[in-house]
Amino acid sequence: MLPTEDRFTRLPAPPYYAVIFSSQRTDRDAAGYDEASARMVELVRQQPGFLGFESTRDGAGFGITVAYFDSEDAIRHWRNNAEHAEARREGHRSWYDHFELRIARVERAYGGVRREQDAP
């Protein structure tokens, strides 16, 4: 199992923005998809206003990624990135059977980590 903490992103106090991307992968071009995914992570980390992301996909190819940004301007800036636009085109053409994208303003947030003393 991967180290737990790596999968969660640390975010500032709300408000901030979430881009919620759900997608069903085709079974095509796994290598091209993996390479583009890694490149998009590298690129988005350089975007001004990017706060972090969480992502998972099950064995049937259904995935949800939520990326967080500090403003709508930051989302627009990322959307207009030329390499990102080309990756989206390839996504629509080849990698995804279906995707849904929702852009939302996060208003409240909380979380918890299980305490060791809770373990039986």
Place this chain on the structure above:
Amino acid sequence: MLPTEDRFTRLPAPPYYAVIFSSQRTDRDAAGYDEASARMVELVRQQPGFLGFESTRDGAGFGITVAYFDSEDAIRHWRNNAEHAEARREGHRSWYDHFELRIARVERAYGGVRREQDAP
């Protein structure tokens, strides 16, 4: 592979609200967790203002569920459901090593389905 369309939820035009729940499962009590999950789905579908949800979890136990509601009141109502509160307590105690919850107002949404003529 599961039928693709079953994994996506159909939503009205924004605005509406999203509860973004990311979690790392422990490896404990798979049967109890599965039973409670199925019961929560059954219950939330009866909640006034519930619009739908999407959910996925990978082989390492990291999952994201996004549930959609038509208002903050509907979220509050679901939060106050007694069976749901008991399931959350058991989640903190036993099922989740770590979880994060973010409540957001969805402002824009769009999606796409790959057209057959795009296939090679």
